[in-house]
Amino acid sequence: xxxxxxxxxxxxxxxxxCREILDQLEAHDEAWPFLLPVNTKQFPTYKKxxxxxxxxxxIRKKLNDxxxxxxxxxxxxxxxxxxxxxxxxxxxxxxxxxxxxxxTFFDSRWAELIAH
Ligand SMILES: Cn1cc(C(=O)NCCCNC(=O)c2ccc(F)cc2)ccc1=O
Numbered sequence: 001x002x003x004x005x006x007x008x009x010x011x012x013x014x015x016x017x018c019r020e021i022l023d024q025l026e027a028h029d030e031a032w033p034f035l036l037p038v039n040t041k042q043f044p045t046y047k048k049x050x051x052x053x054x055x056x057x058x059i060r061k062k063l064n065d066x067x068x069x070x071x072x073x074x075x076x077x078x079x080x081x082x083x084x085x086x087x088x089x090x091x092x093x094x095x096x097x098x099x100x101x102x103x104t105f106f107d108s109r110w111a112e113l114i115a116h
Contacts, residue, residue, distance in 0.1 A: 011069065015068060015071060018063060018074045021106065021110065022056065026060070028105060030098035034056045034085075034102065037053055049088055050087060053084065054081040055081060056081070058077075059078065059081070082102070086099060
């Protein structure tokens, strides 16, 4: 029991900064393409091109439901979201530009978090 309690405490320590970064990503001016899953009725080719869709609301739910065991699991879903965006969108499109801006912001906050 004691070990599992310590593991629970260690997991909370690892994931707490993830909540903080996710708060900031959701509040970012250029978060609008990522707040909800891509609407596949609006973009019918999306599911054919993107095999593993990911968005901030899905990441928030997975974090709240305890799906992420480590902060790297969390980071992997964010990187998936950004790779999907580069795959589906031109770099100079509004969504493409928002994706690059959000990724730059995330990468800098993540480095601060890991590097303390
Ligand atoms: C990641 N990605 C997003 C889109 C995309 O067009 N996404 C929604 C645009 C319209 N949605 C909004 O503007 C909006 C959504 C939620 C919200 F709270 C406020 C505004 C297209 C391709 C792609 O790869």
